[in-house]
Amino acid sequence: MSFSDSDSSSSYGADYKNFKQVTRERLLQEMLRSAKAGDSRSTWKVLIMDKLTVKIMSYACKMADITQEGVSCKNLEDSSKIKAFLKNMSIKWWRIYTKEDSHYPPWMRYTSSNRLKRICVGDFCFLYCSIVMFLSDMSGKSPLYKKAYVFFSSPVSRDLVTHIKREGTVLPRIGALREMNLEYFAIDSQGFLTDHERALEELFGDEEDSRRSDAVLSVIGTRIASVFASLREFPYVRYRAAKSLDVTTMTTSRDLITTKLAARVWDRISQYKQKIEQFPQTETCDLLILDRSVDQIAPVIHEWTYDAICHDLLNMEGNKYVHEVPSKSGAPPEKKEVLLEEHDPVWVELRHAHIADASVRLHDKMTNFVAKNKAAQIQHGSRDGGQLSTRDLQRMVQALPQYSEQIEKLSLHVEIAGKVNQIIKDSGLRDLGQLEQDLVFGDAGTKDVIKYLTANEDASRENKLRLLMILAAIYPEKFEGGKGHDLMKLAKLPEDDMNAVNNMRLLGGAAETKKSSATSFSLKFDINKKKRAARKDRSGQEETGWQLSRFYPMVEELVEKLSKGELSKDEYPCLNDPSATFHGNMTNASLYYHLAVGSIRLCVVTGRALLDSVLRHASSDFKKMGRRIFVFVVGGATRSELRACHKLTSKLQREVVLGSTSLDDPPQFITKLKLLTANELSLDDLEI
Numbered sequence: 001m002s003f004s005d006s007d008s009s010s011s012y013g014a015d016y017k018n019f020k021q022v023t024r025e026r027l028l029q030e031m032l033r034s035a036k037a038g039d040s041r042s043t044w045k046v047l048i049m050d051k052l053t054v055k056i057m058s059y060a061c062k063m064a065d066i067t068q069e070g071v072s073c074k075n076l077e078d079s080s081k082i083k084a085f086l087k088n089m090s091i092k093w094w095r096i097y098t099k100e101d102s103h104y105p106p107w108m109r110y111t112s113s114n115r116l117k118r119i120c121v122g123d124f125c126f127l128y129c130s131i132v133m134f135l136s137d138m139s140g141k142s143p144l145y146k147k148a149y150v151f152f153s154s155p156v157s158r159d160l161v162t163h164i165k166r167e168g169t170v171l172p173r174i175g176a177l178r179e180m181n182l183e184y185f186a187i188d189s190q191g192f193l194t195d196h197e198r199a200l201e202e203l204f205g206d207e208e209d210s211r212r213s214d215a216v217l218s219v220i221g222t223r224i225a226s227v228f229a230s231l232r233e234f235p236y237v238r239y240r241a242a243k244s245l246d247v248t249t250m251t252t253s254r255d256l257i258t259t260k261l262a263a264r265v266w267d268r269i270s271q272y273k274q275k276i277e278q279f280p281q282t283e284t285c286d287l288l289i290l291d292r293s294v295d296q297i298a299p300v301i302h303e304w305t306y307d308a309i310c311h312d313l314l315n316m317e318g319n320k321y322v323h324e325v326p327s328k329s330g331a332p333p334e335k336k337e338v339l340l341e342e343h344d345p346v347w348v349e350l351r352h353a354h355i356a357d358a359s360v361r362l363h364d365k366m367t368n369f370v371a372k373n374k375a376a377q378i379q380h381g382s383r384d385g386g387q388l389s390t391r392d393l394q395r396m397v398q399a400l401p402q403y404s405e406q407i408e409k410l411s412l413h414v415e416i417a418g419k420v421n422q423i424i425k426d427s428g429l430r431d432l433g434q435l436e437q438d439l440v441f442g443d444a445g446t447k448d449v450i451k452y453l454t455a456n457e458d459a460s461r462e463n464k465l466r467l468l469m470i471l472a473a474i475y476p477e478k479f480e481g482g483k484g485h486d487l488m489k490l491a492k493l494p495e496d497d498m499n500a501v502n503n504m505r506l507l508g509g510a511a512e513t514k515k516s517s518a519t520s521f522s523l524k525f526d527i528n529k530k531k532r533a534a535r536k537d538r539s540g541q542e543e544t545g546w547q548l549s550r551f552y553p554m555v556e557e558l559v560e561k562l563s564k565g566e567l568s569k570d571e572y573p574c575l576n577d578p579s580a581t582f583h584g585n586m587t588n589a590s591l592y593y594h595l596a597v598g599s600i601r602l603c604v605v606t607g608r609a610l611l612d613s614v615l616r617h618a619s620s621d622f623k624k625m626g627r628r629i630f631v632f633v634v635g636g637a638t639r640s641e642l643r644a645c646h647k648l649t650s651k652l653q654r655e656v657v658l659g660s661t662s663l664d665d666p667p668q669f670i671t672k673l674k675l676l677t678a679n680e681l682s683l684d685d686l687e688i
Contacts, residue, residue, distance in 0.1 A: 019628075019657050022231050023060045023186040032069045034176055035149050045071045052183075052195065053153055059185040062343070131160065138170045149176040153183040154222055155271075181229035181272070183222070184659070189342060190649065191642050191658045194223040198672075199661035200292065200635040204506045206677045208253045214260070221264025224632055224659060228287075229272050233628060234280035235287035237266050237575040238567070240294060243508075254506065257634055258289045262575045265289070285628040288562055288572065292635030293508030295554035296473040297440060297534060299638050299669040300466045302433045304548045306358040307351035308639040310340065310416060311665045313423045323415060338412060346409045352643045354546040355424070359417045366410055428456065432463055433548045439470055440551055442533025446471065446478060453491050464491040465500060466666060472501050474534045496674065503676040507635070555631055555658070556644035562629065563652045626654040636664040636672065 017025060035045060047066065049057060057066070057073075066073060137144045156179060165171055185193040196202075202209075202216050228235060239262035242255035265287070273279050292299070303309060310316065319340045324333040340347050346365075350358040424430060435452055438444035449471050453464060468487055472479045478487070479501055488498050536557075537550065561567040629652075633641065637660030645656040664672065 018189050018655060019192070019227075019231065020060065020186045020189040023182065023184075024065070026180070026182055026230055027057060027060055028065060028069060030178075031149075031151055031180065032066065032071055035147075045069075047071050047073050049073070055185055055195065056153060056182065059187055131164065135164065135167055135170055138173050139167055140169060143169075143173055146173070147175050148173060150174060150178070151176070152179045154181065154226060155179050155268075181226045181276075183226045184224075187663060188642060188658075190645050190656060191637075191660075191663070192227060193663060194220050194659070194661050196220055196661035200669075200672045201675045203257055204254055204292070204635060204676055206503075206506060210253050213253050213257070217257070217261050217264055220634070220661060221261055222268055224261075224265050224287075225268035225272065227630070227657075227659065228269055228285075229276060229279075231628075232276075232279060233285045233630075234269065234273065234283050235285045235630060236283045237262050237269075237287050237289070238562070238572050239289040239575065240291065241571055241573055243571075257291050261632075261634060262289050266575050283576070285630060286562060287630045287632065288558065288567075289632050290555070290558070290634070291507075292633060294558070294633070296504055296507055297470055298553040298555075298640050299636065299664060300469045300666050301436050301440070301551060301640075302429065302466070302548075302666075303551070303638070303640045303643075304355055304433065304546075305352050305640070305643055306355055306417070307340075307347075307643070308665075309355050309420055309424075311639060312667075313420055314416070316340075321412075321416065323412065344409060346413050350413065352646055354549050355417065355420060356546050358413075359421060362410065362414050362417055366414060369407070369410070427460065427463070429463075430548070431456075432459065432467065436467065436470055437548060437550050439474060440534045441537050442531045445531040446475060449487070450490065453487075457492070461493060461497070462667065462670070465493055465497045465670065467491075468493075469501055469504065469670075472504055474532055476505070499677055500670050500673045503673050506676050507673075551640070553638065553641045553644055555633070555641045556648065559629055559631060559644070559648050559656055560652070563648075563654060626652070629654050629656045630659060631656065632659040634661055636660055636662045636669060638664065638669075 032045075032047070047057075063073070134148070134150065138148055161177070164174075164177065183194075185195060187193055196216065196219070199216065199220070203213050227233075239258040242251060242259060273281065302312065310321075314321065320337055321340055322335055322337050325336050327334050338344075340351075342348055346362075350361060353361065432452070435444055435448060438448065449467060452467070453459075468484075468491060471487075472484070478484065484498065484501060488495075488501070535550075535552065538552065558567065558572075562572075629648075631641075631645065637658055642658050642663070645658040648654075648656045662668075
């Protein structure tokens, strides 16, 4: 029986696996397969999870992966219903406990009043699993289950483990008691979330609460560290330093978010280094910790890639898309839900393509299919290469069942691309998109925005607000005091929307205002004054051939600089010095204190390169991959930033993994931004 994190990297075989594959492998191999015995195939296994761990499993594994292991899944809400049925059966039973479940102190006795707690979230109720309940289930002469395998998704205290081990009747019935150190959502092959949807509000809000923000950062830090525990990676930890950090300036909690989080992550990883077997003792990868202030434009600008624009314009719920399909019985069309995720090969191929490119590719795919299939030609009714309508494709699915899956995938995306292109056309989005990009690259200014607002009074409220937010990010001085009210009045936007623009100062806009104002003043005497640019134009370096594809998020530029060794050591210090003993002679508490008050700058970085052998297992696709780069954005990441990480992986030949507290589409981000000064409201109260 093991009471520590089990080994993972040594058991993955000869092939290098990406971030999400490693996560899946750990859940299946270290957890589900750990209970296999000689008669395991004939033994029914039940996996019982709480709300958080259900999400962890669902993002990393398919239901088929779990059932193939001979495992049936149950939510905690169902456990009371199955207890009587399972009581007399020979089963092996898993519970996965989160850190939240271990809040009971060791001395608390399990009684009928505290062994189970019910929490309601909206209309959804779930049973709150606790260690107290587990001990109650497994103790006594007649336990409910003959064997239990218990896995914690995050570290638990030594006192709690000791409390469990004191139960003499329970201990022999525990097949495993382990910390999985896997508490993140693998949303993408190169992306993860720590499940903190309210991080922007809790960490950047107008009313500072250092105790609350420290607690939030502690959980985020633990979950980030669990990523490195899963991959057996030991990172150089770099973070964005507070720009106002000097002896004459009073710092705020917002200024120190990345500094504090870097210290939390480093503290937890230092523990893993001592605790986990085969954990690297020298640095094997890079971690760059940022917050949303690093790029205020990326969350609101219109991104023209297929993935981003679908989520932006189609009001999707997560990755769920709802469309109508014809009924086979001749009844009215039926609604069908589909998930736009990595199991869909068409989606994977097109998601990072420009919407125009995606549309062309889809048309070519359908045209080629019809040209090569005589039956399809008959259904199409012509061979002249005419456009296929959605109805044509749906009829084809019914007439050619042997190709149904292939045609359904293509017809789905033809429909989606058609809807998106129609919205773009109806809303005049191309003109707006051009103005947005011209603003970012310094080819347009405030006068151009005023001209657009005057000529496009019927533009949607959200689009006008997003345009003004981009303007405010580039020219914050234009919105100082009451200056912004004239622009909001011209755009005919309510005061509620003004809050979103004003709250950008809480993400660092105020700190930039002085610098921007000074720059503006000095330019008054420049006869050839140019408009201000928020990005360097790379169109000459990377020719895409598609309009409105110049924009790139700041994450892309920072990661490239990091990979080349050109990232500023003053602006992005390194927390851990891999060669000296400075940190080894300093306690964690002392280190955290010095970081928090900003009295020292830790930016000792060596130029020592690590060998590519860090990634011990190389597949045909990753034979020459360098060490991984992890980027974490506090306050929400964007789909453009996730796309950039995929792009840079190919360009730099280093797997770039993006992490964040949440993944936000523009409407979500704007709503959250309004909440920074709306203390009595919630996400459900505000709409764009």
